[in-house]
Amino acid sequence: GRPRVVVVGGGSGGATAARYIAKDSQGAIDVTLIEPQRTYFTCYFSNLYIGGFQDYDDLGHSYGKLASEYGINVVHDWAIGVDRDAKTVALAGGGSVPYDRLILSPGIDFKDGAIPGWDLAAQNAMPHAYKGGTQAQLLKAQIMAMPEGGTYAMVAPPNPYRCPPGPYERISMVAHALTQMNPTAKILIVDPKEKYSKQALFEEGWQKHYAGMVERIGPDFGGDKVEVRPDAMEVVVDGVVEKVDVCNVIPAQKAGRIAELADLTNEEGWAPVVPATMQSREDENIHVLGDASQQGDMPKSGYSANSQAKVAAMAVRGALTDSRVFPAKFSNTCWSLIATEDGVKVGASYEATEEKIAKTSGFISNTGEDAALRKATYEESLGWYAGITTDMFG
Numbered sequence: 001g002r003p004r005v006v007v008v009g010g011g012s013g014g015a016t017a018a019r020y021i022a023k024d025s026q027g028a029i030d031v032t033l034i035e036p037q038r039t040y041f042t043c044y045f046s047n048l049y050i051g052g053f054q055d056y057d058d059l060g061h062s063y064g065k066l067a068s069e070y071g072i073n074v075v076h077d078w079a080i081g082v083d084r085d086a087k088t089v090a091l092a093g094g095g096s097v098p099y100d101r102l103i104l105s106p107g108i109d110f111k112d113g114a115i116p117g118w119d120l121a122a123q124n125a126m127p128h129a130y131k132g133g134t135q136a137q138l139l140k141a142q143i144m145a146m147p148e149g150g151t152y153a154m155v156a157p158p159n160p161y162r163c164p165p166g167p168y169e170r171i172s173m174v175a176h177a178l179t180q181m182n183p184t185a186k187i188l189i190v191d192p193k194e195k196y197s198k199q200a201l202f203e204e205g206w207q208k209h210y211a212g213m214v215e216r217i218g219p220d221f222g223g224d225k226v227e228v229r230p231d232a233m234e235v236v237v238d239g240v241v242e243k244v245d246v247c248n249v250i251p252a253q254k255a256g257r258i259a260e261l262a263d264l265t266n267e268e269g270w271a272p273v274v275p276a277t278m279q280s281r282e283d284e285n286i287h288v289l290g291d292a293s294q295q296g297d298m299p300k301s302g303y304s305a306n307s308q309a310k311v312a313a314m315a316v317r318g319a320l321t322d323s324r325v326f327p328a329k330f331s332n333t334c335w336s337l338i339a340t341e342d343g344v345k346v347g348a349s350y351e352a353t354e355e356k357i358a359k360t361s362g363f364i365s366n367t368g369e370d371a372a373l374r375k376a377t378y379e380e381s382l383g384w385y386a387g388i389t390t391d392m393f394g
């Protein structure tokens with residue numbers, strides 16, 4: 001029979017890999033995609049939804065075309081285990097699926113006990129909104145319901161985590177929404193990191209558009225010693241209790257649990273990979289993509305996962321059908337919206353060395369750029385969103 005590829009996770013990495021393998025092998029490879037959700041809601045642009053620049057429904061994408069146009073077997077179920085000797089994936093609904101090559105792109109899970117007082121049972125009182133879907137709706141509803149002059153707090157994550165500028169784009173979008181409907185409200189960021197992505201650009205933008213609204217407590221002032229009390233809606237920073245109205249807790253992260261169940265993760269909780277092919281360092285029949293992988297210099301982003309997926313798809317086709325394999329090249333750009341038509345970006349190109357995916361060159365927006373350039377950068381991000389979602393879902 002045809003060689004079989006099973007992909008676990010139909011997000012930025014997994015949907016792209018499944019589509020490229022099916023499309024480029026023209027039926028020579030049997031592709032199965034395992035993903036529990038019928039609609040994938042992107043994390044990208046979920047901040048813009050919170051800011052009022054995107055509709056929630058427009059963040060959702062279905063798997064219909066991957067099945068009907070590309071012949072992929074889309075199985076809506078959870079993968080609950082991998083038998084690496086038998087080369088099968090067990091499903092929550094029962095039964096198992098055999099593979100010749102397995103691709104895992106399960107995204108992230110949160111580290112247990114990362115923020116004292118917070119666990120998944122607290123995610124309604126104190127949402128993370130850091131996985132796709134309804135958490136962003138919940139967080140937005142809570143922001144809309146804040147009392148006049150109330151406080152929105154964010155507990156920011158330690159490195160490494162998905163989308164380095166994501167928390168700070170979120171702050172920008174929350175500030176934008178509050179400026180419109182609750183201008184005396186306050187925003188408090190409790191942050192364990194000394195510094196963060198695009199910091200000078202965000203700080204300049206907050207000063208310009210939302211002066212006096214945003215306060216950040218870094219590790220010098222106890223930002224790394226935080227506890228939350230979801231029942232009382234309190235944030236305790238280095239012993240000082242703050243009463244807040246919304247608390248957005250973004251905990252420390254690790255690879256999606258299935259990578260751990262497959263015994264592919266290291267002590268930090270990520271799955272180390274061989275840069276040229278994205279093969280697990282533990283098992284050459286398994287490729288790990290996107291946020292779950294530990295690959296070197298690339299940030300954990302949708303753009304990165306999509307870029308890694310194309311490299312892995314080429315390697316898998318090469319191994320299973322003897323098609324040509326070209327040297328691995330990767331790229332990434334992370335756009336962020338600071339205010340209406342005020343977009344900024346950071347990005348880089350990468351190549352595979354033995355040891356890691358290594359950055360070769362990069363770029364970043366400058367402070368003080370004019371409005372026309374910022375608008376063009378924002379429009380570029382709209383084009384990217386349309387492009388990546390088509391690249392994933394056809």
Ligand code: FAD
Pocket residue numbers: 008009010011012013014034035036037040042043044045046047077078079080105106107108129130131162163166167170256257258289290291292300301302303304305333334335
């Ligand atoms: P995901 O896209 O999360 O896909 C993982 C999929 O695996 C999910 O659909 C999940 O349901 C499925 N899954 C998990 N476990 C299992 C299992 N056991 N069995 C079956 N399926 C499973 N990136 C950008 O490039 N640009 C941006 O502007 C940007 N903005 C962001 C803003 C926010 C607020 C956030 C939170 C993230 C943002 N990102 C952005 C990051 C981006 O969303 C992630 O880096 C990207 O989605 C990672 O892709 P992935 O394939 O690793 O995981």
